[in-house]
Amino acid sequence: MNIKACLFDLDGVIVDTAKYHYLAWKRLASELGFDFTEKDNERLKGVSRMASLEILLSIGNMEMEEKSKLELAEKKNQWYVEYISKVDKSELLPGVEDFFKLLKENEIKIALGSASKNSMTILKNTGIVGYFDAIIDGNKVSKAKPDPEVFVLGAKELGVSSEECVVFEDAEAGIEAAKSANMKAIGVGSPEILNKADKIISGFSGISLDILNF
Ligand code: B16
Ligand code: MG
DSSP states (O other), X not given: OOOOEEEEOSBTTTBOTHHHHHHHHHHHXXXXXXXXXXXXXXXXXXXXXXXXXXXXXXXXXXXXXXXXXXXXXXXHHHHHHHHHTTOOGGGBOTTXXXXXXXXXXXTOEEEEEOSOTTHHHHXXXXXXXXXXXXXXXXXXXXXXXXXXXXXXXXXXXXTOOGGGEEEEESSHHHHHHHHHTTOXXXXXXXXXXXXXXXXXXSOSTTOOGGGGOO
């Protein structure tokens, strides 16, 4: 089957926004009176905002009512939005934009499949929004990865079948989502975490269209 579309996760694949999520969550933990380490932050990658807050609160052994949780999530998000307002093209991960150009030249469609509700700010600030034929993010989906919803919706908006799609993901839950959607999955990152992927790459530098041959 010929590949007609590539679907990209955002954080950890196109741009490293995890460091800004980390800064904002750490600031929140510090206000609540406990420490939050970079290792703890690994557990939040690819996880939705409210699910991330639950993990953070469990690390601090804290329980609270729903209303307070929503207020804390909002506070964290305001800090995060402030950090990403300064993001620019220089923060694109190496080789990503060249790979987008290659896909466009070969008429392969591009979609975003991200859990983030802030994806548009990041795509605009890095100057890459124009490459996308479809943008599916946390504002459009209700079920978090590993549920396949985000990628299924992506294929639907692009007008391609799932067998014609390749997903690029840095999180284990994202690879699982791609496989459940019946798509090919390419892991971006370390083989220890991404062993369920069909292929693994360390990044996009020097990647050719051969990567789409399965
Ligand atoms: P927001 P991805 C995910 O992005 C991040 O990896 C995760 O850490 C974050 O909590 C989630 O987006 C929601 O982000 O708070 O901006 O809506 O990897 O799915 O692109
Ligand atoms: Mg990610």
